[in-house]
Amino acid sequence: MKTASSFLELEEGRPLVPVWFEGRELQLPKGSNLAAAMLAAGVGTFRYTPVSGAPRAPFCMMGACFDCLVEVDGVTRQACMLEVTDGLRLSMPRKGRDVTDADN
Amino acid sequence: MQITDLVIIGAGPAGMAAAATAANAGLHVILLDEQRRPGGQIYRDVDRVAPIRGELLGKDYIDGLPLTAGLDHGNITHISGAVVWSIEEGIRVLYTADGRGGAIEAKRILIATGALERPMPLPGWTLPGVMTAGAAQILLKQSGVLSKNAVLVGSGPLLYLIAAQMIRAGTPPLALVETQTRADFLRALPHLGGALRGWRYLFKGLTMLSEIRRAGVRRYTSATNISIEGETSADGIRFIAGGKPRHIPCDTVLLHHGVVPNTQAARSIDVAHHWDARQHCFVPNLDDWGGTNVETVHIAGDGAGIGGAKAAALAGRLAALKTAADLGAISTIERDTAAKPIRRRIARELAVRPFLDAVFPPAIEATKPADATIICRCEEITAGDIRRHAGIGCVGPNQAKAFSRAGMGPCQGRYCGLTVSSLLAEANSATMDETGYYRIRPPLKPVTLGELAAMGGSVNSATN
Numbered sequence: 001m002k003t004a005s006s007f008l009e010l011e012e013g014r015p016l017v018p019v020w021f022e023g024r025e026l027q028l029p030k031g032s033n034l035a036a037a038m039l040a041a042g043v044g045t046f047r048y049t050p051v052s053g054a055p056r057a058p059f060c061m062m063g064a065c066f067d068c069l070v071e072v073d074g075v076t077r078q079a080c081m082l083e084v085t086d087g088l089r090l091s092m093p094r095k096g097r098d099v100t101d102a103d104n
Numbered sequence: 105m106q107i108t109d110l111v112i113i114g115a116g117p118a119g120m121a122a123a124a125t126a127a128n129a130g131l132h133v134i135l136l137d138e139q140r141r142p143g144g145q146i147y148r149d150v151d152r153v154a155p156i157r158g159e160l161l162g163k164d165y166i167d168g169l170p171l172t173a174g175l176d177h178g179n180i181t182h183i184s185g186a187v188v189w190s191i192e193e194g195i196r197v198l199y200t201a202d203g204r205g206g207a208i209e210a211k212r213i214l215i216a217t218g219a220l221e222r223p224m225p226l227p228g229w230t231l232p233g234v235m236t237a238g239a240a241q242i243l244l245k246q247s248g249v250l251s252k253n254a255v256l257v258g259s260g261p262l263l264y265l266i267a268a269q270m271i272r273a274g275t276p277p278l279a280l281v282e283t284q285t286r287a288d289f290l291r292a293l294p295h296l297g298g299a300l301r302g303w304r305y306l307f308k309g310l311t312m313l314s315e316i317r318r319a320g321v322r323r324y325t326s327a328t329n330i331s332i333e334g335e336t337s338a339d340g341i342r343f344i345a346g347g348k349p350r351h352i353p354c355d356t357v358l359l360h361h362g363v364v365p366n367t368q369a370a371r372s373i374d375v376a377h378h379w380d381a382r383q384h385c386f387v388p389n390l391d392d393w394g395g396t397n398v399e400t401v402h403i404a405g406d407g408a409g410i411g412g413a414k415a416a417a418l419a420g421r422l423a424a425l426k427t428a429a430d431l432g433a434i435s436t437i438e439r440d441t442a443a444k445p446i447r448r449r450i451a452r453e454l455a456v457r458p459f460l461d462a463v464f465p466p467a468i469e470a471t472k473p474a475d476a477t478i479i480c481r482c483e484e485i486t487a488g489d490i491r492r493h494a495g496i497g498c499v500g501p502n503q504a505k506a507f508s509r510a511g512m513g514p515c516q517g518r519y520c521g522l523t524v525s526s527l528l529a530e531a532n533s534a535t536m537d538e539t540g541y542y543r544i545r546p547p548l549k550p551v552t553l554g555e556l557a558a559m560g561g562s563v564n565s566a567t568n
Contacts, residue, residue: 006233006252006253006355006356007249007250007251007252008249008251008252008273008275009247009248009249010157010248010250011248012156012248032247033246036243036246036247036249037247037249039243039249040247044232044233044336044337045232045336045337046232049484051483054230054484055231055232055336055337056230057232057233058235058239059234059235059236059239059481059519060221060235060236060238060239060519061235061238061239061242061243062220062238062239062242063138063187063549064220064366064518064519065515065518066513066514066515067230067481069514075552075554081138081187083140
């Protein structure tokens with residue numbers, strides 16, 4: 001996981017709220033797009049693929065590619081389709097094929 | 105359940121314009137969209153963002169404001185955050201929003217689901233730090249987030265727009281690595297006359313190019329042998345340009361070689377499609393109102409073939425007029441009178457397209473990837489896997505799916521479908537129409553049991 005972000009965030013004056021990802025506390029702008037805020041906060045890897053364990057991060061930012069999957073309250077969700085809320089607890093999707101076996 | 109006149113999927117330019125036109129004609133409209141705010145990808149969050157950084161994003165972005173304003177109409181119900189997962193004959197649209205399932209019955213449906221980035225499988229394209237150029241646009245528009253060390257790769261005007269916006273924001277890209285060649289330019293020249301009718305687009309393109317030149321951003325053209333390097337994330341890009349091998353260290357690689365219609369929803373209800381050789385993509389078979397082979401279904405916007413935001417809004421209006429006349433809200437004379445100037449404007453908007461399509465063709469090494477390159481991001485299937493399956497008799501993408509799992513991951517083929525079809529077509533010496541595309545079935549997006557269980561009142565009519 002990167003600590004220094006390779007992204008610049010233009011200031012919007014939104015209040016920062018704590019969000020936990022894999023136990024690490026991030027201060028993210030409330031109401032902002034979760035995937036964008038995580039990238040700006042320096043999160044480099046969002047998950048590891050169930051097939052080869054390769055690292056992945058947001059690719060399309062429009063809900064189509066499913067590369068930005070994170071786990072929220074036991075459910076695998078697309079980070080790019082979520083908003084930052086106060087105290088959100090996130091983790092990488094659990095190992096196993098629960099994500100890809102859910103369809104077809 | 106109450107039956108609405110028209111349900112529209114997608115609140116981008118086509119969907120928003122159609123909703124307003126249909127509502128003004130007296131129809132009751134339900135507009136479903138996955139995002140929290142209307143705008144689609146092109147006008148993402150425009151209501152909130154235009155006052156904050158409208159200047160940086162430019163006039164083409166702010167132009168979305170009248171469209172979102174048009175949704176403020178008593179006949180329009182806009183359900184935001186709504187993910188459509190099934191469309192049934194009848195018509196019934198099933199969706200989830202805020203953790204609950206919902207169902208809508210309607211007399212007519214307009215699919216306005218827009219475009220997806222054309223998949224660009226290159227070595228290393230699955231690494232963190234590699235995104236579509238569209239993703240960079242969305243990050244900037246919605247969130248004000250920009251990459252500090254980015255290389256833009258591929259071809260097309262979107263690369264220039266992003267570069268110009270990054271320059272204005274004070275974080276110019278490190279370089280543009282472009283795949284189009286001098287031969288492409290010469291092939292495009294015969295279309296230049298037609299393109300001059302859309303001179304505003306050409307002028308805009310030249311303005312952006314001079315902005316890029318003034319900022320000192322290096323442009324490499326005719327780039328080949330492109331590969332993205334890195335262990336846990338992208339840390340550089342290698343390619344050959346001007347006869348020399350090049351290497352640029354970077355944190356972010358933004359890929360783009362055009363956008364293609366998002367056909368998932370239309371295919372799921374058996375709308376017929378064909379291969380468009382000029383745009384290098386499958387497009388639905390449509391009449392000149394956006395009508396399909398399924399009587400109750402219209403399609404408008406980039407999902408019907410790539411024409412851009414302005415043309416999309418106009419096509420949305422045409423489909424809405426047709427629907428209003430079909431349902432008796434306006435006469436066919438009123439319909440045709442209103443349609444006439446719209447058609448003239450569409451022709452003007454599309455005039456530049458044949459030139460653009462020819463001058464910025466898809467990158468060959470991404471449409472015919474090397475054997476080792478992953479083409480299905482979800483299941484991590486390589487181009488070589490697909491060629492091997494073709495070699496043992498696999499003729500179509502649905503067989504390839506069963507053989508390899510390509511297209512069976514959560515993205516359901518959105519970012520591998522075109523590649524798989526074109527690999528099979530090439531291996532089998534077949535046309536794209538003969539080869540076809542994945543059969544798309546619901547759920548179009550994942551839906552949880554909890555969301556189904558929370559369908560509430562609508563579930564009764566949905567199952568009766």
